Structures are given as structure tokens and as C-alpha cells.
Amino acid sequence: MRACTQSVAHTHGACCCGSPLLQRFHQRMMADISRRHFLGGAAAVMALFAGLHAPRAVSAQPQERSGPLLFYNFRLFDGSGGTLRENVALRVEEGRIQALLAGDAEPQGAEMIDCGGRVLMPGLIDAHWHSTLVAITQTAAMTADPGYIHLVAAREAERTLMRGVTSVRDAGGPSFALKRAIDEGVVTGPRIFPAGAMISQTSGHGDFRMRYEVPRGTTTPLSEPERQGVVAIADGEAEVMRRTREQLMLGASQIKLMGGGGVASAYDPLDSTQFTERELRAAVEAAEDWGTYVMVHVYTPRGIQRSIRAGAKSIEHGQLADEESVRMMAGEGTWWSLQPFLQDEDANVYPDEARREAQRQVAEGTERAYELAQRLDVRLAWGTDILFSPQNAPGHLRHLAKLTRFYDPLTVLAMATGRNGELLGLSGPRSPYPGTLGRIEEGALADLLVVDGDPSRDLDFLTDPDRNLRLIMKDGRIYKNTL
Helix, strand or coil: CCCCCCCCCCCCCCCCCHHHHHHHHHHHHHHHHHHHHHHHHHHHHHHHHCCCCCCCHCCCCEEEECCCCEEEEEEEECCCCCCCCCCEEEEEEEEEEEEEECCCCCCCCEEEECCCEEEEEEECCEEECCCCCCCCCCCHHHHHHHHHHHHHHHHHHHHHHCCEEEEEEEEECCCCCCCCCCCCCCCCEEEECCCCCEEEEECCCCCCCCCCCCCCCCCCCHHHHHCCCCCCCCCCCCHHHHHHHHHHHCCCCCCCEEEEECCCCCCCCCCCCCCCCCHHHHHHHHHHCCCCCCEECCCCHHHHHHHHHHHHEEEECCCCCCCCHHHHHHHCEEEEEECCCCCCCCCCCCCCHHHHHHHHHHHHHHHHHHHHHCCCEEEEEEEECCCCCCCCHHCCCHHHHHHHCCCCHHHHHHHHHHHHHHHHHHHHCCCCCCCCCCCCCCCCCCCCEEECCCCCCHHHHHHHHHHEEEEECCCCEEEEEEC
């Protein structure tokens, strides 16, 4: 459209952006957007633009096939951590693994897919992911239009799936609309187990308010991160229970609480302990009443032990754990969702000495944490917690490959498939995807990868998913096939 430099009445070719007709159209459009957002959220707003040409991130569709598929000529990693199996075939039908068969099985009406002797394995599962917050800076997340944030998240969701990550346990953020859009085929992405807003005490790890917003009065409006569903600030048992129930109402498959400080925090020091045991237990009781569980962000022994006593089923991070805390996790059967936070090329860069020192403590604790987890046989999960770091998202799977410095490759791969699938199962009746994930067995959900690489030797092939992931299937639908 020509620049609006003319003040005369509308002649042919002149800009008409100030015309009464266009102004009325704009007013009606904005009113409709506001109404749709109020009634149906971001997904309803996006429906207005369904006929427009969209970028590939929000328009890619799986290859549609009717009827069963029979995979053959592959070596099988089934997600258990055992050795690779040969001379088997795999039949997929109606989104599930129908059967494991002998390698020379007859197709019996199925379309046959020759894997060329490559490895067939379950789709990867990231147990600590932030679907709407990974590919955007913290400043943008706090200031950008919500529509922009969700469009960026939709683009990153497709990239996540194209890295072979077919399921994620979302550890906090406004992911409900994105999950729905993925499930309905509006956009492409992994299965999302959403936690909803991260629940934080005042001054806790999820309190993103500016200093000028404190103190909060009884009639003070919610901060922008609270309004957008990134966090929910709660103090006292009753408030914690209310915020927990709100997330369950919105569709949370598990609940996320902030039980201690962090490295990137604006206010709370790394060694701080957050929420009383009674407050934590209030969330646990509300979650258990709905058949699900609580995951707690915490680093220190004091916070870990308090969370376990309150009934939390999953400790997120915990790199500063001592042996007593780890024994407590092992004894109670608590999951340890541990990330390889090391001061390497994947670490965030902080400008101030205080956060660099906290980062150093966590990096030193990471190596000891993996040693303790292995020695004391804790239920260990793999996750990445890439947050507010669009520059780090492409290196997603390096966070898995580097774990071979602590474990053998097949054990690491089992952690990111079968073991993480067990963790997702803790959601029980609140699971949005009933069925087994992370395993290749009869009846399991058909999330599969065919890869160029030998996971019995190393996992380096995962660091170049564009080249080495030859086939990606989720829910029985093929999203990539370069066999």
C-alpha cells in the first residue's frame, strides 16, 4: 500500500487507510478478535486467519495413509535399554503398534516400509520442556503481544517434532491452546502433557513482577505473566490449593510448584527454600484428588526433603542434592528429573557475577548428582529445561547425547524413551493420551523414529536430526520420510 502522504479525498491509487469504511472494518475486526479471545482463547483468534497463507510452521501436515503399515529390515531398540534386536517386523494400525512379528512376516494388506537395515526406535520424550517459552527471550515473553508469543511457539513445536521429540512434559507456561491446536491438527508438534501456570510463592522463582508492582494490595490487578498463564502467585494453603485447582480445571496433566531458588532468578537466591511443607502438601492433596501428581522445581537438600515429605512425586533439577536427599528419593520412589546443566556451549550466558557463580555451583553439582543417582538407583528422567533461549533450541538433542559421559548410550536412550514414558504415566486418568509411550510393544502408541546411527556405540547421530532422522512418526502418522 502506498504511503499515506495525501490528504485529499480518495482517488484511484491513493491510500485509503483512513477511510470511514476501513475504520469501521478495523473496529469490527478488533471487536471480533476480542470476543473470540474471551470465548475461546488464542486458538479461536487464529481461526479468523485460517484462509490466509501461513508459514510452514503452522501449515505442515503429515503424510496421510489409509490402512496398516508394516516396517521391516531394521534393528530394533524397544525403549527398555536392552540390546538391539534383529529379524523382527513391526505392524502399525490405527495409531498403535498392532504387533511385533518375525522379520519375514507377510504384509497381509499392509503397506510395507523398508528401513534399509537402520535402527527403529520409539520417539523421544523430553520430561522438562517449556513449549511456549523455549524459543523466545525473557524480555519478549514479558512484553510481546500474546498472539506473537503463541505463533513463535507453534513454529518451535514443529521444529521440536522434527528433532524426533514426539512427546514433552510441559513444566510450566500457557501451553493449553498450543496442545489443543496440535491435537486437532491445526499445527504440527509433539504430544504435550501440560502443567499450566507455574505456581510460585511471593518472591519465589516464578514471581516475575517488577519492583514497582510491590506491594500488592487487595484490589491490585494481576501482573502480565499471571494474566497470560505463565505463573500463578499463591501464599498460604488455601491460595495454593485454589491455584492448583484452577490449573486442573484448565486441563493440567500434572502440577508444577516452585520449591526453591534458581540461577536466572531476579530476586530469589539459589539456596532459598520456598513454600512451607503445609503449602506444598495442599497442592499435592488437590492433585491427588484428581488422580495426578506434583512436580517441584528445587535444587537444595532442604527443599528436596521438604518436597518429598509433602508428597511430591518428581523433583525437578536438584543438582545440589546431598546423599541423604538422594537416598530419600530412592526410598520413596520419587522421580528425579535431572538435566545436564554443565558450563559448556549449551549453557546460558549471564552478565553478572552472582548468577555466574550460581551457575558454577549447579554445574559442579550436576556431575555429582548423576553419580549419586546411578549409585543409589534413583528413578531418573531426562529433560532439558531450555528456557527463554531461542539460540539454544536447535541444540536440543545435544543435551541427551552428552549424557553418555555418565551412562552407556543404550541406558541414556532408554531414559529418554521408556523411562520417561513411565514418568508420563503418573498422570493416570489426567493423561491426555491414554496408552503406553516410549516403548515399542504391542498396544503402545505408534510414535516411531528410523535413524542413521548405532545407539549401542554412541548417540552423536542425534546432534544432526535433519540428516540422521530418516523417518518420524507420531500417532501412526508419518511427518518425515527420507528412506
